[in-house]
Amino acid sequence: MRTAAKIMVLLVLLCSTEALALPYQSYSFDYWSETVSAAQAYVTRRVMGSRELGATLSNPQDIFVTDEYIFLLDTGNNRILVFDHEWKLSHEISEFENSGEMDKFNNPRGLYVSPEGILYVADQNNARIVQMTQEGQFIQAFGEPKSDVEGVIPEGFRYRPRKIVVDVAGRMYVISEGTFDGILEFDDAGQFRGFIGAPRIRPNIVDYIWSRIVTDEQRSRRALFLPTEYSNLHIDESGFIYATVSGLTTNETDAIRRLNPSGKDVLRRQGFFPPVGDVQYPYAGLGASIEGRSVFVDVVSREHGIYSALDIRRGRVFTYDSNGSLLYVFGGPGDQIGLVQGPAAIEALGDNLLVLDSQLARITVYEPTPYAQYIHAAIAHHQAGEYEQAADMWRRTLAYNANLDQAYSGIGRSLLRQDRFAEAMEYFRLGNNRRDYSKALALYRREVIFDNFPTIMTGLVAAALGLFLLIKTKPYAPLKERLNSYYGWNPHSRHQTAFAQDDVSGWRLKARLTIRALWYAVYVSLHPFDGFWDLKYEKRGNMAASNILLVLLVFTNAFGRQFTGFVLNPNDLTKLNILMEVAVVMVPFVLWVVVNWSLTTLFEGKGTFGQIWIATAYSLTPLILVNIPMTIVSNFITLEEAAFYYVITAIAGVWALALVFIGNMVTHEFFVAKTIWSSCFTLAGMLLVAFIGLLFFSLIGEMTNFAASVYREVTFRM
Structure with a gap:
């Protein structure tokens, strides 16, 4: 036993030493886009300078790997170096x-080598695509695109080919620097066929509205809404063509696109977030001082639908599965071994990944750790239909990284295939996989109903019969009359009755009045005009009851946040902030009451501050009545039934x-039109007060920071 313990400690120390030796950290993002630690997926094997x-x-700019050779485009020296897989120089072109x-x-x-060994080179300054054998024998060159159709080629177009790929039919797809119309497509004879896959642009609503109201002269001076160009x-x-989009003005979800031959993007984005690199930035680690989202400079597809993208901004490699779920991240910016200063290209050599650094003029070879190998094996087994083997591989990955959500989902899918629905649901919950959890829930629900159908039907019939007898015999009538008499409430009339006891006084009287006022909230919800009138003139409500209603709303909101069914609940249950729950209800409520009272006082409103408070609180009763039942129901419905x-x-x-609108109208004795514009002014006033409040607290924060810095400076000099 002691020997085994010593061996275990030694292994842990060795693993820790290896992890500490790496100059970059491994991490991932959870369902809520929070950074979580992860095991190292790839480590540096060698650096080839x-x-x-x-x-x-x-200034090397591209690299390409075939079954026999590695082609390195040495741009600064205008040549191509060809190596075998052992990095021995074969020849130079x-x-x-x-x-x-x-x-x-x-x-x-850019360069590309076809499976037949034909080499294509994007010769930028010569404005051509050079086709040759992989030994360097020239075949032909394809020049600038030409078209007989006017308008196909933009006016002032300058052909500067930068990257190229070729499909099995010999069609060439070329990125030209400074071109915003998409990817240029040529047939196998070099004839220009048109542009495909232009990145979409989505101006925001402010830009759209502004563009509709400015003059033609102002519009001409504004920046054009141009789609950004592709980078690789x-x-x-x-x-299928994987393409990375350069620039920051495009839609962030389109950082990587997968284009079919017609140019339509078919990339799956079914992960927690689209494949965009860093979701939260800057990450608290290597490269934290670099601002801005990730910008991919290259992408490489691998086996089983896996693909890896290289971030030019922080030198990291992000790897995704075929559904767009993030598998692992490694790398970072810098000049140490394993880091990248000027990311230019990425290629796969078996399971190894090659990252080309144009600034440091070197290639870093990364090899997978057992953690990454288990991930790849799990995906391979799953796609082969070997679900038990896939689950076993996922369990092994969890031994390295308990934060890998895809592992839990993978195990859940295996259990789902084995009709172990309840266990599958638990793993899907651990993996925050709501889509598959919903499928498992539907199957589990059907299984429970089928297995217990006689019992369920007997219970339903008994419940229906009991309800029928309860309505017919009314055994609750004496208790109901006693309660009505006790609290002085006649359910058949708007008018309140006297208490049955003459000696009611003190806190008992206040308690009964409050309970009666609370019950009256239901009447107000169903009969708003009469109800709000009685709240104001018959004093059927009171401040205590309205405050209790607000407390109930806070409670039911918090209850819903924590206990809504997993399928419909995106919240992190470990981060309940009761103060925030109170603020969500009370801040808009208080703003409405204060601003409404302030404005209606100027515009001849008849309601007092207390009456507005009470009426608004009573108006929120439907939310209280619905929150609890719907929270319970949500635990038994699937995504397909979420519309209900x-x-x-x-x-x-x-x-x-x-109810808020009607309460405002009845309390202030306004007509409909006056109620509408007073409500609009109230909402505008709420926004103004909120803005002033935020500005005030921001100034207080700045003043506090300034005072603290002055204090530190003074104490330091003393």
Whole structure:
């Protein structure tokens, strides 16, 4: 036992030493986009610079791997270096014979090698695509695109090919620098076929409204809403083109696109968030001082639908599965071994990943750890239909990283295939997988109903019969009359009655009045005009009851936040903030009451501050009545049935807003038109007060920071 313990401690220390030796941290993002720690997926195997490669590199821009060779585009030296898989230099392509004369590249930026061994080079400054054998023998060159159709090629278009891929039919897809119309498509003969896959633009609502009201002169001076250009291309075995979008003005979810031959984006974005790199930035670690979202410079597809993208902003590699779920992250910015200063390209060599650094002129070779290998194996087994083996691989990954949500989901899918629905639901919950949890819930619910159908039907019949007898015999009538007499409430009339006891006084009297006023909230919800009139003139409500209603609303909101069914509840249950729950209810409520009272006092409103408070609190009763039942029901419905939940809660919200409107009208004795504009002014006043309040607290914070800095400076100099 002691020997085993010593071995275990030694292994832990060795793993810790390896983790500490890496210059970058591994992490991931959970369902709420929070950064969580993760095991290292890839570690640095070797770094290949000019000395290791036996050739001086200058601004290398691309790399391509075939079954036999590794092609390195040494842009600064206008050449291509060809290595075998052991990094031994096979040959160099720096010049070639073209029409009887020697020709050279001029600032080549991209290359592609077809399965047949045909090499395509995007020769940028020569405005051409060079086609040659992988040994360097020239075949032909394709020049600038031409079209007989006017308008297909934009006016002032300048052809500067930067990246290229070729499909199995020989069609070439080219990125031209400075082109915003999409990817240029050429047939196998080099004839231009048009543009495909232009990145979409989505101006925000403010830009759209402003563009409709400005003059033509102002509109001409504004920046154009241009789609951003692509930065790189990669074509997978199925002929789909992975493309990375450069720039920051495009829709963030389109950072990576997967285009079919017609140019339609078919990339799956079914993870917790789209494949956009860092979700929260800056990350508290290496590269934390670098601001802005990730910008991908290259992408490479791998086996089983996995693909990896290289972030030019922070030098990190993000790997996703076929559904767009983040699997792991590694790398970082810097010049240490394992870091990247100028990310330029990424390629896969078996399970290894090659990252090209243009600034440091070197290639970093990363190899997978057992953690990454288990992830890859789990995905491979799942796609092969070997679900038990996939679950076993996922369990092994959890031994390395308990934060990997995809592992829980993978185990859940395996259990789902085995008809172990309850266990699958638990794993889907651990993996925050609401879509598959909903499927398991539907199957589990059906299983429970089928297995217990006789018992359920017997219970329903007994309940119906009991309800029928309860209505017919009314055994509760004496108790009901006693309660009505005790609290002085006649349910058949608006008018209150006297208490049955003459000696009621003190706190007992206040308690009974409050309970009666609380019960009257239901009447107000169903008969708003009579109810609000009685609240004001018959004193059927009181401040204590209205405050209790507010407390109940806070409680039911918090209850709903914590206990709404998993399928419909996106909240992190570990982060309940009761002060925030109170603020969500009380801040808008108090703002409404204060601003409404202030404005209606100026506009001849008849309501006092207390009457507005009471009427508004009573108006929120539908939310209280609906929150608890719908929270309970939500635990038994699936995503397909969620519309029922949302419709009921929406009806309650509209009902409450209608009561606020009617209460405002009755309390102030306004007509409908005056109530409408007074409500609009109240909402505008609430926004103004909120803005002033935020500005005030911001100034207080700045003053506090200034005073603290002055105090630190004085104490330091003393």
